[in-house]
Amino acid sequence: MAGASEAAERHTGATGARATAVAVVIPAWNEAESIGAVLDEVPSAIAGWIFVVSGWSTDGTAEIAVAHGAQALPQERRGYGAACWTGARAASEAGAGVVVFLDGDYADPPAAIPQLLAPIMAGEADLVLGCRALGQQRAALPWHARLGNQLVLAAIRLLVRRRVGDLPSFKAIRLDRLDQLEMQEMTYGWTVEMIVKALRAGLRVEQVAVSYRTRLAGKSKVSGTVRGTLGAAWKLLTCSVRYAAWKPRAAALPAKESIV
Numbered sequence: 520m521a522g523a524s525e526a527a528e529r530h531t532g533a534t535g536a537r538a539t540a541v542a543v544v545i546p547a548w549n550e551a552e553s554i555g556a557v558l559d560e561v562p563s564a565i566a567g568w569i570f571v572v573s574g575w576s577t578d579g580t581a582e583i584a585v586a587h588g589a590q591a592l593p594q595e596r597r598g599y600g601a602a603c604w605t606g607a608r609a610a611s612e613a614g615a616g617v618v619v620f621l622d623g624d625y626a627d628p629p630a631a632i633p634q635l636l637a638p639i640m641a642g643e644a645d646l647v648l649g650c651r652a653l654g655q656q657r658a659a660l661p662w663h664a665r666l667g668n669q670l671v672l673a674a675i676r677l678l679v680r681r682r683v684g685d686l687p688s689f690k691a692i693r694l695d696r697l698d699q700l701e702m703q704e705m706t707y708g709w710t711v712e713m714i715v716k717a718l719r720a721g722l723r724v725e726q727v728a729v730s731y732r733t734r735l736a737g738k739s740k741v742s743g744t745v746r747g748t749l750g751a752a753w754k755l756l757t758c759s760v761r762y763a764a765w766k767p768r769a770a771a772l773p774a775k776e777s778i779v
Contacts, residue, residue, distance in 0.1 A: 539616055539617070539640060540567050540615045540616050540617070541565055541566055541567055541615060541616075541618075541619060541636065542567060542568040542569070542570060542609075542610030542613060542617070542618050542619070543561055543566045543568070543569045543570070543618075543621070543629075544570050544572065544603060544606030544607060544609075544610060544619065544620050544621075545558075545569070545570070545571045545572070545584075545606070545622070545623045546572050546573075546602035546603055546606070546622065546623065547573045547576065547580050547584070547622075547623030547624075548573065548576055548580075548602070549576045549577060549578045549580060550573070550576070550578075550580050550623040550624055551580045552735055552736035553623060553624050553625040553735035553736055554571060554573075554580050554583050554584050554587070554623045555584075555586070556625055556735060557623055557624075557625055557627075557629060558571070558584065560629040560630055561629040561632070562629065562632055562633065565636065566619075566632070567613075567615060568590065568609075568613050568615060569590065570589065570590050570605075570610065571584035571589045571592065572591075572592045572593075572594055572603075572605050573591055573592075573623075574592065574593035574594035574595075574602070575597055580623070590609070592605055592606060592609055596705060598705040598706040598707075599706060599707045599709055600702070600704045600705040600706050600707070600708065600709030600712075601706075603620055603709050604702060604705065604709075606620070607694065610694060611694050611698075615694060616693065616695070617636065617639055617691060617692070617693055617694065618691070618692060618694055618697070619635060619689075619690070619691045620688060620689065620690050620691075621688060621689045622688045622689070624736075625732060625733075625735040626731055626732050626734050627687075627688060627689040627729070627732075628731075631649060631689070631727075631729040632691075634729060635647045635689070635690070635691040635727055635729075636691055638725045638727075639691055639692075639693060643723065643725065644723045644725040645692065645693050645696040645717070645722040645723045646690065646691070646692045646693075646696065646713070646725070647690060647691045647692070647725045647726070648683070648684070648685060648687050648689075648690050648714070648724065648725070648726045648727070649687050649689030649690055649691075649727055650684045650685035650687055650726050650727065650728050650729065651685055651687055651729065651731035652728040652729060652730055652731060667752035668685065668686055670752055670756065671711065671752060671755040671756055671759060672684070672685070672686065674759045675711070675714065675715060675718075675763075678715075678759055678760065679715055679719065679763055681718045683718075683724075683726070684726050685726070686710050686714065686755070688710065689729060690710070692717075696717070696722055697713075699767060699768075700712075700713060700720065700767075701716075704758060706754065708754055708755060708757075708758035711755045711758040711759055712762050715758070715759060715762040715763055715765070716762055716765055719763070719765055719767065720767040721767075
């Protein structure tokens, strides 16, 4: 991997605007069988830094990540949100202005990163959601996971009066906007909290359809079983209700509100 100064220079361009520097954050808990393939597909010309947060893995995920050019990060506590937060802090400290989150199980296609970044780089969005387009890969997301997802989306639509197409792990956000959201969820409620708070804060949220693939190995820690999906759905529903009442500080509000 390039050093922080080299990566920042590569992404600032002629204007020297560090806000365009991009970091990729990949939470990966015991994903040794897939993390190498994921990293090999990350566009090297776009990602100034790649952080794989695998602090609680026991299968060599961190070592494989380093061998494929990423920086492996520990985390102080367990949880998907804790991993995302650890990576986001590392990205901010490195000098990135935008962070892309995707899973380490190969389901999210890194080749679609430019699609997610385009609206942000054009100054048209603060948060971009990589909404999962299953196509012929419907088996990649079990029926109970799709049902739970739709229930939570319906709750968000009812509570926040905005229509969102998915709750994806694949997303990109400006780091200054992420800071304004005062994130609290350190488990898998992270994505719901981010989306609901972004809408409440009036951030510009855009949705981009991306292909979704079958994970390379093992089962999802959340949607791999009906019981796990039901527990996740309940957690996400409660997060929707909790953060629908959240109000950003006045200074955090952008100039205008929109969702595409």
